[in-house]
Amino acid sequence: MNKKLLHLYCGIDTHKRVHTAVIINCFMEKVGEFNFQNTAPSFDKMLEYVKGLESIASRDFPKENPVTCIFGLEDTNGLGRKLSMYLLDKQREVRFVNSTLSSQEAKKQTSFHKDDSYDSFCVAKVLFERLDTLPKARTKDDSLYILNQLATRRYQLMRDIISIKNQLHAQLAYHYSNYETFFCRVDMLSALEFWHKYPSPDLLNSTTPEELGEFLYIHSNRNFGIDRAQHILESVTKTGDIEKPGFELRNFLIQSYVDNLKHIAGEKAALDKKLKQIVSSLDYKLISMPGIDYVNAALLISEIGDINRFPAPENLASYSGWAPVTYSSGQKTKHFRNSRGNRQLNSIIFRIALVQIRTHSVTHKPINKRFYEYFHKRLTEGKTKKQAVACVCRKLVDVIYYMMKYKSEYRYTG
Structure with missing residues (x-):
């Protein structure tokens, strides 16, 4: 039996005060809709409503294989953070649905249609179709x-x-x-x-x-x-x-x-x-690197989170949007700049990289000789300044990864 038959799919469109939930089955049939406040008592009512739908759907299956509902949220660390934490505390499976995917799903219709109910339906549909590839929701640690x-x-x-x-x-x-x-x-x-x-x-x-x-x-x-x-x-x-x-x-x-x-x-x-x-209490030594102050260090730590969830620097580079995207057709292969990934983290690394390739205003000596020389080396190879800065950012990701991985200071002798 296909495991998707044993689930209902709840797409939730989160807002500041009122959320909208739409529940569908594996045949893309809408089986329920529920509007609820962004409060814990309302979450309880929503979950009771979903449990009722699960009981009805389970009638067609053996008792040993009850139907359970999987929840999909576009936002798990902003307006949907409170709801996401509630569902995870209740041992419910929650998946993060990228808003780009649900937006693309909404645009597939021949006529334009936009309301909270339809947005929730699109989230539920993406949840069903991409269940195996969507990441499980992870709310940031409170600290x-x-x-x-x-x-x-x-x-x-x-x-x-x-x-x-x-x-x-x-x-x-x-x-x-x-x-x-x-x-x-x-x-x-x-x-x-x-x-x-x-x-x-x-x-x-x-x-x-x-x-x-x-x-x-x-x-x-x-x-x-x-x-x-x-x-x-x-x-x-x-x-x-x-x-x-x-x-x-x-x-x-x-x-x-x-x-x-x-x-x-x-x-x-x-x-x-x-x-x-x-x-200082987190014991990361990122500020030992020129161009990283406590503010940039705080932003890096909070956006990256647990560094151990990235097996290698390449994974962090992809997550931050600094790994090039490969376009291949036949025997031709091209690499383009990645416009996706975590844009906040992407911006932070970019600002830090600009400091690395600068010179002191008084002494005119490079702030970071290693990255300064690497930047100009890329320029002599024929790359534009924009491309050279992107190369610096990619190398900077490696340095940040290992500094956070081993909680080590920045060391360079050259």
């Missing part, structure tokens, strides 16, 4: 899941900082013509304090060099003083920066940007401390 969320939050904060800094630049350029000469960075602590107290030049009219020098001395950890104060005041006088229309609203915007930058900087420092503690 790795939280680590990923912390690192992602930190990355988002950096994007927010860049956005706010660009807006601050736009407002300061309107008030201070030579504001970039005041401080080496527009967001350094002393600069932020200055912009907050003196968002426009008119507020400096009654300020003496001594007063401004003392203010800068206090807020710059004694790095700036009367000389910097005189430079600022002379620059304002020389460029003729005066009160302009709408200065009050611009002052408010500048002070608001400064407050936001201070708040985000504080949150970022707290996140960095947490990430450092968690990464």
